[in-house]
Amino acid sequence: MPEANRKGYFPGVSVAYRISEESFFKNSTALGFISDFRIRGSFAEVGNIAIGRFRYLGQYSAAVYGGQSGIGFSNIGNPALRWEEQKKYDLGLELGFLDGRINFIADYFRQDNDKIVLSAPTAPSLGVPGNSIVQNVGNIRNSGFELGINAEVLRKGDFTWSSSFNFTTQKNKVLALFNNEDQIGAYNIIRVGESINALYGYQYLGVAPANGNPLYQKANGTIIQGRISNQAYYTYDPANPNQYYNSALPISASNPDNRATLASSDRSVLGSVLPKWFGGFNNTFTYKGIDLNVLLRYQGGNLIYNRTRTDLVNQNFVNNGTEILGRWKSVAEPGDGVTPSVYFGRSTFINLDNQAYTRFVEKGDFLRLDNLSLGYKIPSKALNKISVGSVRIYASAQNLFVITGYKGLDPETNTNGAGVDYNGNPQQRTFTFGINLGI
Amino acid sequence: MRKNIKYVLTNKVFIAFTIALFLGVSSCKNFTDITPDNTLAENDAYSNDQRALAAITGVYSAAQSSPYTDGSNRGYPFGAANTIQGDMRGEDLIAVPSFFAITNENTHDVTTANNTAMWTSLFATINRANEVIEKLVAASAAGTVTQAVSLKGQAEARFLRALSYHELLVLFARPYNHTVGATHLGVPIREVANNTPQRVEENRNAPRNTVAQCYSFILADLDFAETNLTATNGSTSLTITRATKGAAVALKTRIKLHMGDYAGVITEGTKLGTSAASGPYASATPYAVYRLTASPDGPFSSTAANYGNTESIFSIEHSTIRNAGTNGSLSTMLSRAPGRALIAISPIIWNQPFWRADDLRRTLLTGTDVPPAVSRSYFSLKYKDVPTFTDANPIIRYAEVLLNVAEAYSRITALDVRALNLLNAVRNRSVTLAANQFTIASFATGITLTQAILNERRIEFLGEGRRYPDIHRLALDPNFGTNGIPSKVTYAAATFASYNTSTPYAGARAIAAIPYDINATNGFKFIWPIPQVETNTNPVLAAQQNPGY
Numbered sequence: 001m002p003e004a005n006r007k008g009y010f011p012g013v014s015v016a017y018r019i020s021e022e023s024f025f026k027n028s029t030a031l032g033f034i035s036d037f038r039i040r041g042s043f044a045e046v047g048n049i050a051i052g053r054f055r056y057l058g059q060y061s062a063a064v065y066g067g068q069s070g071i072g073f074s075n076i077g078n079p080a081l082r083w084e085e086q087k088k089y090d091l092g093l094e095l096g097f098l099d100g101r102i103n104f105i106a107d108y109f110r111q112d113n114d115k116i117v118l119s120a121p122t123a124p125s126l127g128v129p130g131n132s133i134v135q136n137v138g139n140i141r142n143s144g145f146e147l148g149i150n151a152e153v154l155r156k157g158d159f160t161w162s163s164s165f166n167f168t169t170q171k172n173k174v175l176a177l178f179n180n181e182d183q184i185g186a187y188n189i190i191r192v193g194e195s196i197n198a199l200y201g202y203q204y205l206g207v208a209p210a211n212g213n214p215l216y217q218k219a220n221g222t223i224i225q226g227r228i229s230n231q232a233y234y235t236y237d238p239a240n241p242n243q244y245y246n247s248a249l250p251i252s253a254s255n256p257d258n259r260a261t262l263a264s265s266d267r268s269v270l271g272s273v274l275p276k277w278f279g280g281f282n283n284t285f286t287y288k289g290i291d292l293n294v295l296l297r298y299q300g301g302n303l304i305y306n307r308t309r310t311d312l313v314n315q316n317f318v319n320n321g322t323e324i325l326g327r328w329k330s331v332a333e334p335g336d337g338v339t340p341s342v343y344f345g346r347s348t349f350i351n352l353d354n355q356a357y358t359r360f361v362e363k364g365d366f367l368r369l370d371n372l373s374l375g376y377k378i379p380s381k382a383l384n385k386i387s388v389g390s391v392r393i394y395a396s397a398q399n400l401f402v403i404t405g406y407k408g409l410d411p412e413t414n415t416n417g418a419g420v421d422y423n424g425n426p427q428q429r430t431f432t433f434g435i436n437l438g439i
Numbered sequence: 440m441r442k443n444i445k446y447v448l449t450n451k452v453f454i455a456f457t458i459a460l461f462l463g464v465s466s467c468k469n470f471t472d473i474t475p476d477n478t479l480a481e482n483d484a485y486s487n488d489q490r491a492l493a494a495i496t497g498v499y500s501a502a503q504s505s506p507y508t509d510g511s512n513r514g515y516p517f518g519a520a521n522t523i524q525g526d527m528r529g530e531d532l533i534a535v536p537s538f539f540a541i542t543n544e545n546t547h548d549v550t551t552a553n554n555t556a557m558w559t560s561l562f563a564t565i566n567r568a569n570e571v572i573e574k575l576v577a578a579s580a581a582g583t584v585t586q587a588v589s590l591k592g593q594a595e596a597r598f599l600r601a602l603s604y605h606e607l608l609v610l611f612a613r614p615y616n617h618t619v620g621a622t623h624l625g626v627p628i629r630e631v632a633n634n635t636p637q638r639v640e641e642n643r644n645a646p647r648n649t650v651a652q653c654y655s656f657i658l659a660d661l662d663f664a665e666t667n668l669t670a671t672n673g674s675t676s677l678t679i680t681r682a683t684k685g686a687a688v689a690l691k692t693r694i695k696l697h698m699g700d701y702a703g704v705i706t707e708g709t710k711l712g713t714s715a716a717s718g719p720y721a722s723a724t725p726y727a728v729y730r731l732t733a734s735p736d737g738p739f740s741s742t743a744a745n746y747g748n749t750e751s752i753f754s755i756e757h758s759t760i761r762n763a764g765t766n767g768s769l770s771t772m773l774s775r776a777p778g779r780a781l782i783a784i785s786p787i788i789w790n791q792p793f794w795r796a797d798d799l800r801r802t803l804l805t806g807t808d809v810p811p812a813v814s815r816s817y818f819s820l821k822y823k824d825v826p827t828f829t830d831a832n833p834i835i836r837y838a839e840v841l842l843n844v845a846e847a848y849s850r851i852t853a854l855d856v857r858a859l860n861l862l863n864a865v866r867n868r869s870v871t872l873a874a875n876q877f878t879i880a881s882f883a884t885g886i887t888l889t890q891a892i893l894n895e896r897r898i899e900f901l902g903e904g905r906r907y908p909d910i911h912r913l914a915l916d917p918n919f920g921t922n923g924i925p926s927k928v929t930y931a932a933a934t935f936a937s938y939n940t941s942t943p944y945a946g947a948r949a950i951a952a953i954p955y956d957i958n959a960t961n962g963f964k965f966i967w968p969i970p971q972v973e974t975n976t977n978p979v980l981a982a983q984q985n986p987g988y
Contacts (some may be wrong), residue, residue: 066756127566
């Protein structure tokens with residue numbers, strides 16, 4: 001931080017009230033089935049130190065020219081940089097039933113991130129190193145409900161089954177930005193009132209059945225087609241799909257000027273890349289020395305931009321996926337209605353390589369079997385002869401399967417926080433076998 | 440009693456705590472007062488001459504390579520990209536699919552990488568130049584840097600700034616004669632460095648200046664550079680790789696040619712010895728001595744020759760530790776195997792009758808695939824260091840000065856002997872048989888002589904990125920204009936059989952011509968668009984986007 005702003009003040013307070021300890025509660029028979037009841041709330045303000053080193057300082061670093069050593073301006077200084085402030089609010093209650101056999105937790109949380117230290121982009125024509133300045137850029141709110149229930153479901157003889165289930169909702173909203181200006185990236189936008197890094201792109205309407213051209217909807221509702229043969233856009237008239245303005249002839253009823261453009265202003269917010277709901281379902285079964293743990297995890301409400309799929313239908317006739325088989329071939333064979341006609345070398349025009357549009361936007365909902373493990377604890381009677389305290393052998397599998405409608409490798413692939421899956425790696429499936437030895 | 444002890448204990452604890460607090464507070468400041476280990480704070484970079492000289496070299500570093508769209512180092516703008524893009528936009532070289540196909544086939548838009556990277560890297564260079572200029576002026580006023588170092592450094596930075604602005608105008612704006620007085624839109628002129636958030640706030644709304652204003656700005660920079668640069672820089676290598684008086688003058692011949700100021704071209708050229716009645720031509724004090732090499736491959740015969748010949752005036756230096764890499768270097772892109780052979784010579788130029796079959800530039804500077812590989816195309820042999828990418832990027836050499844001045848003489852006076860002599864000085868080292876060399880009788884009219892000079896440029900600078908700048912400045916020329924970007928041959932159609940040195944290429948040209956007229960189909964593609972990364976963050980320039988995008 002610049003010298004003037006190095007000191008920060010971060011208070012926190014929390015309060016809890018165990019109602020169940022109150023005498024009126026303990027003496028009440030009607031509320032006897034509730035073994036524990038606590039209400040709690042907390043407020044904390046924290047700073048954030050994970051913001052990089054010396055970002056407030058104007059710096060020169062090494063800049064070599066051929067064989068000549070030099071230094072060059074490499075970071076623009078911001079003497080007004082301040083601490084980030086995160087204000088966390090939490091309000092919750094915990095209920096216990098049947099002597100703690102069933103527990104229920106409900107929370108409402110809200111986190112306001114204010115004065116976030118982020119690289120605010122600058123116009124490249126200003127030539128700022130990295131085209132960004134570290135600024136306190138804005139205010140983002142993350143809020144939601146968290147519900148959880150865990151219980152010892154069954155205890156009969158040597159068999160027990162305990163289970164816990166939780167469900168969280170998340171709502172993310174940008175409340176304020178530097179000058180309240182949109183920050184627009186290639187596929188995302190940070191805009192006040194939307195969730196952060198929402199997908200931002202064009203509306204795709206499929207393939208024109210008469211000629212295989214891709215169809216888009218402009219911001220004003222007009223439908224246009226991208227004519228692949230000359231890489232220009234024209235207004236689409238379904239009754240006259242192959243009518244294109246001919247500049248060599250005069251404008252007439254049979255030669256209207258139906259030229260169009262697909263402009264940056266035709267983009268709109270396509271949806272949030274942050275999940276709106278998620279949670280898990282954990283079950284543990286034990287029978288004598290055997291224990292079995294099953295953990296399911298689910299998440300959804302977010303969109304993913306499947307950029308990998310864009311490259312798999314590239315027009316360089318290399319590295320195509322099977323989706324290309326569904327392309328438009330002729331009026332008699334219109335294909336899957338989503339993949340336009342092919343033309344060598346024209347990926348930028350046909351697939352809008354460096355922009356987002358609804359053709360490659362997919363839902364990211366999934367249900368995953370995160371952990372399945374089976375273990376056996378050898379009875380201590382058998383171990384008395386060797387002076388070993390305890391032995392447990394186990395086998396476990398992580399990420400055994402995932403159920404999802406997402407066409408990419410994994411709906412939880414690394415996306416650089418922007419919801420764009422560009423050649424991301426899937427989660428690994430791991431099998432582990434082992435022995436726990438206690439001596 | 441219990442209560443008393445409690446009271447005493449808490450009192451002691453309280454005092455101890457307060458003492459500790461005060462101790463802690465007084466040492467707080469030192470803990471947080473740290474400076475970075477591996478970079479220099481901005482205010483320390485000009486504390487002496489040595490550091491200032493390093494900062495000046497840093498501007499060349501930015502010109503050689505500023506970050507590509509993915510942050511990597513690919514020779515944008517002047518390490519290699521200006522040469523490659525200048526040729527790929529023209530019709531004399533072919534993009535072997537599909538590395539440079541977008542630029543070659545005119546399928547670019549506001550998001551494609553090559554044009555975006557040229558915009559961002561040119562402005563990054565300009566801002567670094569502005570930063571150095573501003574800091575040098577302040578440092579020499581404060582006395583930490585000597586006046587001599589400061590003035591020369593400013594001159595070097597301004598030279599690079601002028602070079603960058605001219606490149607921007609050729610790529611993103613219409614040519615000088617598009618409107619009378621060049622009142623059409625150019626690019627925003629950045630005169631002050633954007634090195635603080637306040638400066639960014641002040642300058643972010645600056646609109647595009649007119650082309651006339653941009654050219655005035657460029658000439659002002661080059662005039663300052665000419666006055667304050669030295670003739671040489673110590674060694675032959677540094678004289679070529681750093682700006683010199685002669686480089687500023689040579690660049691002015693190119694700039695004034697683009698402006699159509701032919702008298703100005705002649706005046707500048709005269710400083711470098713082009714007004715002699717006949718060859719051999721050479722420059723003299725107060726400039727470095729430049730003269731043509733005896734053989735046309737003199738500047739290209741080896742990487743040592745790149746940095747040690749008499750003809751190169753300004754080239755960008757590359758070394759094994761700093762070059763444009765396998766994804767950007769000239770040697771990789773233009774050379775046949777073992778290079779990547781991604782740019783081949785087109786039969787359009789190869790088959791031209793004005794390029795004689797026995798021209799030494801065919802044998803010395805071009806070649807086909809090496810056996811046992813089957814011959815498929817012809818490639819330039821100008822850039823030889825395929826493994827370590829250390830070839831220089833020739834920005835301007837004496838041959839171009841001679842041809843610039845030749846064209847200027849020829850346009851002012853029909854059949855001017857001085858134009859012929861300058862042309863012959865370049866041509867006769869490649870066309871060595873007297874029977875094939877030009878005399879004034881070879882030309883019926885002044886127009887045919889000028890045409891011969893323009894043809895010579897295409898042969899002489901093949902592979903040096905000058906074709907598109909020539910297409911750009913000649914677009915509206917009534918006699919020599921191509922009226923836009925000519926149609927081109929694709930790699931698939933340019934089979935080995937299509938090359939011959941006797942008949943002009945008449946085969947298919949699948950890449951359609953781009954008309955100059957903005958109202959014709961795809962005419963708007965003649966110049967590149969302002970990239971989307973700019974229009975996303977700059978509403979002023981977004982409103983001034985080149986029409987059609």
